Amino acid sequence: MNFKLKVWRQKDARNKGGLVEIEAKGVSADMSFLEMLDGVNEELIQKGSEPIAFDHDCREGICGTCSLVINGIPHGPERGTAACQLHMRKFKDGDTIVIEPWRARAFPVVKDLVVDRSAFDRIIQAGGFVSVNTGSAPEANAIPIGKESAERAMDAAACIGCGACVAACKNASAMLFVAAKVSHLAELPQGQVERGARVKKMVAQMDREGFGNCTNQYECEAVCPKEISVGVIAKMNREYRQS
Amino acid sequence: MKLDAKIPAGPLAEKWERRRLELKLVNPANKRKFEILVVGSGLAGASAAASLGELGYRVKCFCFQDSARRAHSIAAQGGINAAKNYQNDGDSVERLFHDTLKGGDFRSREANVYRLAQVSNAIIDQCAAQGVPFAREYGGALANRSFGGAQVSRTFYARGQTGQQLLLGAYQALSRQIALGSVKLFTRSEMLDLVVADGRASGIVVRDLVSGKITSHAADAVVLATGGYSSVFYLSTNAMGCNVTAIWRAHKKGALFANPCFTQIHPTCIPVTGDHQSKLTLMSESLRNDGRIWAPKKKGDGRKPSGIPESERDYYLERKYPGFGNLAPRDIASRSAKEVCDEGRGVGAGGRGVYLDFSDAVKRLGQDSIRERYGNLFDMYEKITGENPYQAPMRIYPAAHYAMGGLWVDYNLMSNLAGLFVIGEANFSDHGANRLGASALMQGLADGYFILPYTIGDYLARNGKGQAAGHPEFRKSESAVSSRVQKLLAANGRRTADSFHRELGHLLWEHCGMARNRAGLEKALERIPALRAEFWQNLKVTGSGEDLNPALERAGRVADFMEFAELLCRDAQARAESCGGHFREEFQTPDGEALRDDKNFSHVAAWEYKGESVDPELHKESLTFENVSLEQRSYK
Numbered sequence: 064m065n066f067k068l069k070v071w072r073q074k075d076a077r078n079k080g081g082l083v084e085i086e087a088k089g090v091s092a093d094m095s096f097l098e099m100l101d102g103v104n105e106e107l108i109q110k111g112s113e114p115i116a117f118d119h120d121c122r123e124g125i126c127g128t129c130s131l132v133i134n135g136i137p138h139g140p141e142r143g144t145a146a147c148q149l150h151m152r153k154f155k156d157g158d159t160i161v162i163e164p165w166r167a168r169a170f171p172v173v174k175d176l177v178v179d180r181s182a183f184d185r186i187i188q189a190g191g192f193v194s195v196n197t198g199s200a201p202e203a204n205a206i207p208i209g210k211e212s213a214e215r216a217m218d219a220a221a222c223i224g225c226g227a228c229v230a231a232c233k234n235a236s237a238m239l240f241v242a243a244k245v246s247h248l249a250e251l252p253q254g255q256v257e258r259g260a261r262v263k264k265m266v267a268q269m270d271r272e273g274f275g276n277c278t279n280q281y282e283c284e285a286v287c288p289k290e291i292s293v294g295v296i297a298k299m300n301r302e303y304r305q306s
Numbered sequence: 307m308k309l310d311a312k313i314p315a316g317p318l319a320e321k322w323e324r325r326r327l328e329l330k331l332v333n334p335a336n337k338r339k340f341e342i343l344v345v346g347s348g349l350a351g352a353s354a355a356a357s358l359g360e361l362g363y364r365v366k367c368f369c370f371q372d373s374a375r376r377a378h379s380i381a382a383q384g385g386i387n388a389a390k391n392y393q394n395d396g397d398s399v400e401r402l403f404h405d406t407l408k409g410g411d412f413r414s415r416e417a418n419v420y421r422l423a424q425v426s427n428a429i430i431d432q433c434a435a436q437g438v439p440f441a442r443e444y445g446g447a448l449a450n451r452s453f454g455g456a457q458v459s460r461t462f463y464a465r466g467q468t469g470q471q472l473l474l475g476a477y478q479a480l481s482r483q484i485a486l487g488s489v490k491l492f493t494r495s496e497m498l499d500l501v502v503a504d505g506r507a508s509g510i511v512v513r514d515l516v517s518g519k520i521t522s523h524a525a526d527a528v529v530l531a532t533g534g535y536s537s538v539f540y541l542s543t544n545a546m547g548c549n550v551t552a553i554w555r556a557h558k559k560g561a562l563f564a565n566p567c568f569t570q571i572h573p574t575c576i577p578v579t580g581d582h583q584s585k586l587t588l589m590s591e592s593l594r595n596d597g598r599i600w601a602p603k604k605k606g607d608g609r610k611p612s613g614i615p616e617s618e619r620d621y622y623l624e625r626k627y628p629g630f631g632n633l634a635p636r637d638i639a640s641r642s643a644k645e646v647c648d649e650g651r652g653v654g655a656g657g658r659g660v661y662l663d664f665s666d667a668v669k670r671l672g673q674d675s676i677r678e679r680y681g682n683l684f685d686m687y688e689k690i691t692g693e694n695p696y697q698a699p700m701r702i703y704p705a706a707h708y709a710m711g712g713l714w715v716d717y718n719l720m721s722n723l724a725g726l727f728v729i730g731e732a733n734f735s736d737h738g739a740n741r742l743g744a745s746a747l748m749q750g751l752a753d754g755y756f757i758l759p760y761t762i763g764d765y766l767a768r769n770g771k772g773q774a775a776g777h778p779e780f781r782k783s784e785s786a787v788s789s790r791v792q793k794l795l796a797a798n799g800r801r802t803a804d805s806f807h808r809e810l811g812h813l814l815w816e817h818c819g820m821a822r823n824r825a826g827l828e829k830a831l832e833r834i835p836a837l838r839a840e841f842w843q844n845l846k847v848t849g850s851g852e853d854l855n856p857a858l859e860r861a862g863r864v865a866d867f868m869e870f871a872e873l874l875c876r877d878a879q880a881r882a883e884s885c886g887g888h889f890r891e892e893f894q895t896p897d898g899e900a901l902r903d904d905k906n907f908s909h910v911a912a913w914e915y916k917g918e919s920v921d922p923e924l925h926k927e928s929l930t931f932e933n934v935s936l937e938q939r940s941y942k
C-alpha cells in the first residue's frame with residue numbers, strides 16, 4: 064500500500080509549525096500505524112533528514128504515550144483503540160492521511176507530534192492518591208469490597224492518561240481524565256477519608272493548568288482508547304457538589 | 307575480587323528479621339541531610355522513591371518517558387504472586403519459596419528467595435490500601451488465579467492490567483511525595499553515566515532529552531531501577547524504549563554484571579508475521595488457566611484448526627507434563643513449542659506457531675465468563691491479527707520477554723560498588739535461570755517498598771555523606787558523555803541505528819535464543835564485534851544534539867546493546883550446562899530436558915569489565931543450598 068501523509072512538523076514550542084507532505088510507500092496492511100511511521104522515518108534518516116518526532120513506548124495500548132491526531136480524530140478512526148494498536152488494514156491504498164499533535168493550551172508542542180502533558184501529572188499530584196505510607200496498611204482482606212464496586216472502580220481506573228479526551232474536546236477540557244481518577248478512588252472504601260478534599264484539589268489544579276470547561280459534548284468518550292464512560296463526569300460533579 | 311553476598315546467619319526463616327536488627331538506622335532528623343538518586347519510575351523505582359521520600363530522605367527520581375506513569379511496568383498483564391493462602395489450597399511462604407527456587411532451576415540464592423516470599427503478603431496489603439482495584443469475589447474477598455510452575459492459586463490480578471494498576475498505585479504514592487516536596491522528578495531524562503568517586507557511587511550524568519543538555523547530579527547513594535534488557539533481541543515483548551544503557555554504563559564503571567545469559571523467552575506471544583514488526587505482543591500466561599495448547603500430530607497439516615479432529619491433535623504439554631499440563635513453567639513451555647515447530651508441525655505463516663485454544667473453556671463457562679476474564683487480551687489479539695479468537699484458536703509462539711540477569715547485588719541489594727543499589731528487573735537477584743509468572747511484579751515491589759528502604763539506611767548510617775559535585779570525576783564523566791554524543795552525531799554512514807539493531811537481534815535470536823550450542827555461540831562471538839565495528843563506521847544519525855532527537859536516542863541505546871550482546875553470548879558459552887531458560891543443546895537428558903551440572907555450575911557468574919577489547923573477568927559466587935535438596939526439576 065502507498066499513502067500520502069500530511070504530517071505536522073514543528074521545530075519546538077517557540078517556532079511555528081505546519082503540515083508537510085511525505086510519501087509512505089510499500090506499507091503492509093499488517094503494519095501498525097506507528098510501524099508505518101517507523102518506515103517513513105528510516106527513509107528520512109537515510110535521505111539525511113530528521114525523522115518525525117512522535118511519542119510512543121509500549122505499543123500495546125496501555126502506557127498512554129502515543130498521541131497522534133489522525134485525520135482529525137485523536138488516535139484515529141478505530142473506536143477504543145490507541146494509535147499504536149491501529150493497523151494499516153483500516154486504511155485504503157492511496158489514502159491521504161493527516162497526522163497532527165494533540166492540540167490544547169495546556170499541552171504545548173515540544174516538537175513535531177510530541178506534546179508536553181505534565182499538566183496531568185500535576186493534577187494527580189494535587190490529590191489523586193490515597194495517603195497511606197508504606198508499611199501502614201491493614202491486612203488486605205480485612206476490608207471487603209463488593210465485586211460490583213471493584214469492577215466499577217476498575218472501569219474508571221483503566222484510564223491510560225494519554226490525553227486524547229482533551230485533544231478531542233473543543234474546549235480542551237480535562238474532565239474525563241480527572242473524573243476517572245476521582246471516581247476510581249471515590250468508589251473504594253480506601254478512598255473515603257480524603258474523598259471531599261481530593262475532588263476539590265484536583266479540580267482546582269485542573270483549572271489552574273488552563274484546561275477548558277466541560278459543555279457535555281461527549282467527544283472525549285468517543286475517542287477514549289479505554290472507552291471510559293462520561294458517566295464518571297456526572298459522578299465527579301456530584302462528588303464536587305457534596306464536597 | 308571476593309564476592310560477599312552478605313547473607314545473614316541463622317535459620318532461613320529468621321534471616322531477614324536478623325538482618326533488620328543488625329541494620330543501623332538513620333535518625334529522622336538526619337534523613338533530610340541525605341540525598342538519594344533513583345533512576346527509574348517503574349514498579350521498583352516508583353515504590354522505592356515514594357517510600358524513601360516518606361521516610362524523610364531527599365530523593366531525585368529520573369525516567370526517560372514523559373511521565374513516571376508510563377514506565378514499562380505499566381504493560382504487565384497477568385498478575386502478582388503472594389503467599390496469602392486465601393484459597394485455602396495449601397499455599398504458604400515455604401511453598402512460594404520452594405516453587406520460586408525450583409522454577410529458577412536452583413540458580414538463585416535461598417536466602418533472597420525466602421525473603422521475597424516472606425514480604426509478598428505485605429505487598430498485597432499495601433497495594434489494596436492504595437486503592438488498587440484488585441479482582442474480587444462476590445463476598446468481597448480478593449480473588450486469585452493460577453500461573454505457571456505452581457499448583458496453587460496465588461496470583462492476584464486486576465483484569466489483564468495488573469501492572470498498570472500496581473504502577474498507578476506506586477505512581478500515586480510518588481506523586482504525593484512530589485507534592486510534599488520530598489521527591490523531585492526528572493522526566494524525559496536519560497542517565498548516560500554513573501559517577502564513581504573514590505570508590506563510591508556518587509552521582510549520575512543525565513541528558514535532558516528535550517534540550518539536549520548534559521548535567522550531573524551528586525548524591526549520597528544511587529539506586530538503579532531501570533528495568534530489563536530483552537530488547538537486545540530487537541523483537542521482544544518489551545516497550546520500545548527499554549534498554550541496557552544505565553546498567554551497562556554502570557558496569558563499565560565497575561559494577562559486576564551477573565548471569566547475563568539468563569534471558570526468558572515467553573511461550574505465549576503473537577507470532578512473527580513479517581519483517582515489518584517493531585515488537586511482539588504478549589498474550590498473558592493467565593490465558594493458560596483456561597486455554598489448551600496444541601499442535602497437529604501430522605507434519606505440515608494445512609487444514610483449518612476446526613477441521614482437525616481431536617484424535618489428530620497433540621496437546622503436547624498435557625501429554626508430556628501431566629502434573630502441570632498447560633501450566634508448565636515458561637522455559638519448558640517455550641522449548642516444547644520450538645520442538646513441535648522444528649518437527650514441522652507448527653501452524654500459521656512460516657510454520658512458527660502453535661494453537662492456544664479456548665473452545666473447551668467457552669463450552670464449560672460460556673463466552674461471557676471468558677470475556678470477563680480475558681476480554682482485553684482477546685481484543686488485543688484481534689486488533690493485531692485481524693482474527694477473532696472467540697471463534698478460532700489463537701496462534702502463539704515464544705518471544706524474548708524478561709531478563710533474569712542484571713547487575714550483581716548482595717543480600718542488601720547493593721552492587722559491588724559502594725553506594726550503588728540495584729532493584730527490580732535491573733538486578734539479577736531472585737529468579738535464578740527462569741522466572742515464574744507473576745513474580746517480577748512481586749520482586750520489583752518487594753525491593754522498592756520493603757527491602758531497599760531498610761538496607762540503604764544502613765549504608766548511609768555507616769558511610770555518611772558522599773562526594774560533592776565539585777569532585778573532578780563529575781567533569782570527567784560529563785565530558786565522556788558529551789564526546790560520545792558528538793561521536794554518534796558525527797556518524798555519517800549509510801545505515802540507521804534501527805537496521806543495526808534488527809541485525810543484532812536476529813543474530814542473537816538465532817544463536818543465543820531458546821536453544822544455544824557451542825558452535826553457534828562461537829559464530830555469534832565472531833560476528834558481534836564485526837557488526838559493532840561496522841556500526842561505528844557506517845551508522846547514520848541525523849538532527850542535532852540540542853533538541854529532541856529520536857534518532858540520536860536510538861543510536862545511543864543500540865551502541866550499548868552492541869557491546870552488551872557480546873557479554874551475553876560469552877556468558878552463555880561459559881555456562882556449559884543447561885538450566886532454566888539457558889538451554890545448551892549439548893546438555894540435555896534423554897527426554898530432552900535441561901541437564902544441570904551442579905558440581906561445576908552451581909554459581910552466579912559475575913562479570914567484571916576490564917576495558918575495551920580486553921576480555922572481561924569472570925567471578926563466581928557459589929550457591930549453597932541448605933534447606934532444599936537439588937533435584938532435577940520435574941513437572942511430570
Ligand SMILES: Cc1cc2nc3c(=O)[nH]c(=O)nc-3n(C[C@H](O)[C@H](O)[C@H](O)COP(=O)(O)OP(=O)(O)OC[C@H]3O[C@@H](n4cnc5c(N)ncnc54)[C@H](O)[C@@H]3O)c2cc1C
Binds near residue numbers: 382732747750
Ligand atoms: C508485556 C509484559 C507483561 C508482563 N506481565 C507480567 C505479569 O503479569 N506479572 C509479573 O510479575 N511480571 C510481568 N512482566 C514483567 C514485569 O512487568 C517487569 O519485570 C517489571 O515491571 C519491571 O519493573 P521495573 O520497575 O524493574 O522496570 P520498568 O518498569 O521497566 O521501569 C524502568 C524505568 O527505568 C527508566 N529508565 C530506563 N533506562 C533509563 C535510563 N538510561 N535513564 C533514565 N531512566 C531510565 C524508565 O524510564 C522506567 O521508568 C511483564 C513484562 C512484559 C514485558
Ligand code: FES
Binds near residue numbers: 119121124127128147
Ligand atoms: S505506545 Fe503505549 S499506548 Fe500507544
